[in-house]
Amino acid sequence: xxxxxxxxxxxxxxxxxxxxxxxxxxxxxxxxxxxxxxxxxxxxxxxxxxxxxxxxxxxxxxxxxxxxxxxxxxxxxxxxxxxxxxxxxxxxxxxxxxxxxxxxxxxxxxxxxxxxxxxxxxxxxxxxxxxxxxxxxxxxxxxxxxxxxxxxxxxxxxxxxxxxxxxxxxxxxxxxxxxxxxxxxxxxxxxxxxxxxxxxxxxxxxxxxxxxxxxxxxxxxxxxxxxxxxxxxxxxxxxxxxxxxxxxxxxxxxxxxxxxxxxxxxxxxxxxxxxxxxxxxxxxxxxxxxxxxxxxxxxxxxxxxxxxxxxxxxxxxxxxxxxxxxx
Amino acid sequence: xxxxxxxxxxxxxxxxxxxxxxxxxxxxxxxxxxxxxxxxxxxxxxxxxxxxxxxxxxxxxxxxxxxxxxxxxxxxxxx
Numbered sequence: 001x002x003x004x005x006x007x008x009x010x011x012x013x014x015x016x017x018x019x020x021x022x023x024x025x026x027x028x029x030x031x032x033x034x035x036x037x038x039x040x041x042x043x044x045x046x047x048x049x050x051x052x053x054x055x056x057x058x059x060x061x062x063x064x065x066x067x068x069x070x071x072x073x074x075x076x077x078x079x080x081x082x083x084x085x086x087x088x089x090x091x092x093x094x095x096x097x098x099x100x101x102x103x104x105x106x107x108x109x110x111x112x113x114x115x116x117x118x119x120x121x122x123x124x125x126x127x128x129x130x131x132x133x134x135x136x137x138x139x140x141x142x143x144x145x146x147x148x149x150x151x152x153x154x155x156x157x158x159x160x161x162x163x164x165x166x167x168x169x170x171x172x173x174x175x176x177x178x179x180x181x182x183x184x185x186x187x188x189x190x191x192x193x194x195x196x197x198x199x200x201x202x203x204x205x206x207x208x209x210x211x212x213x214x215x216x217x218x219x220x221x222x223x224x225x226x227x228x229x230x231x232x233x234x235x236x237x238x239x240x241x242x243x244x245x246x247x248x249x250x251x252x253x254x255x256x257x258x259x260x261x262x263x264x265x266x267x268x269x270x271x272x273x274x275x276x277x278x279x280x281x282x283x284x285x286x287x288x289x290x291x292x293x294x295x296x297x298x299x300x301x302x303x304x305x306x307x308x309x310x311x312x313x314x315x316x317x318x319x320x321x322x323x324x325x326x327x
Numbered sequence: 328x329x330x331x332x333x334x335x336x337x338x339x340x341x342x343x344x345x346x347x348x349x350x351x352x353x354x355x356x357x358x359x360x361x362x363x364x365x366x367x368x369x370x371x372x373x374x375x376x377x378x379x380x381x382x383x384x385x386x387x388x389x390x391x392x393x394x395x396x397x398x399x400x401x402x403x404x405x406x
Contacts, residue, residue: 002399012368014369015369032396033390041386041387095386126391
């Protein structure tokens with residue numbers, strides 16, 4: 001008899017027959033038991049500056065040992081990592097053997113301060129993320145979850161016990177956009193962001209601005225107000241530049257002026273730290289004191305070029321406390 | 328004796344056309360079976376390949392968290 005299971009990890013709640021996989025491609029029902037087939041088998045391992053995640057208020061100028069496996073529970077038409085995220089384990093050219101203890105040992109050996117679960121989405125390699133993060137904590141490493149936030153509340157609450165920071169993609173403040181471009185829904189992502197905040201995880205948000213699809217300033221204003229009200233005015237928001245990729249090659253890269261306008265809109269809505277990403281040399285890459293405008297951290301791409309914050313994360317001129325994890 | 332309708336090379340051509348149609352049909356059936364469709368809930372995978380890679384140690388059979396058995400109905404066709 002065919003033994004089917006229901007995966008309760010993410011809002012899709014796939015009902016998976018024996019021999020099938022979840023929508024994420026990597027959680028496979030073998031003989032009535034759901035297997036996390038990429039556990040300990042990452043297909044990407046790199047050392048990145050934490051600014052690349054992007055996390056701008058979390059241990060600046062440190063390195064994050066970054067891992068990812070195949071699979072994803074979103075299917076964004078513009079995915080930048082589609083050769084990794086839109087494939088299953090059998091389709092991978094590279095499958096490293098790296099059990100959680102191996103990842104932690106490698107991160108320490110390379111002098112990293114944190115481990116980032118990233119590139120595809122750690123939601124789908126949940127068990128590997130959790131076990132690695134638990135060991136990392138014991139080894140005095142921090143854990144970073146770079147995610148689309150499409151996960152059910154209880155699994156996320158449990159994962160938050162071992163997470164220190166997240167950059168969560170808020171792809172648009174519009175459910176129709178989510179359905180059309182990502183095949184997911186907006187509300188669970190908003191719920192995940194609130195859960196991260198409630199559980200004490202440091203939260204930064206990224207919004208990839210795609211010309212004509214989610215660059216409406218009124219929508220950006222609504223999103224910024226929601227972040228201000230639900231996550232706090234000190235939550236960093238990153239507006240990132242879109243480049244044509246995967247199945248969305250018909251649109252041009254986001255003009256820099258669009259990102260500048262989005263940043264102004266979010267600052268006017270009351271957010272204190274709004275950044276522009278993927279545009280080199282824009283002042284929107286820097287951190288300024290929200291009280292007196294002092295330049296606190298200067299960046300060029302993923303590189304910190306100046307850091308004037310005090311050791312405990314304050315403005316050196318007015319002593320304003322800057323939200324973040326600085327040491 | 329010559330056929331009234333088809334010469335030998337006509338038969339060869341006809342067989343070639345039939346073979347191509349069979350191949351094309353097989354390809355379309357296979358591709359349509361795996362084409363992504365929104366909201367189908369689960370996907371077909373090459374279970375034999377998964378098992379083979381697990382046995383070789385290249386994939387894992389680590390048991391997942393957050394799932395439960397359900398009665399066998401309503402899974403749809405998969406993608």
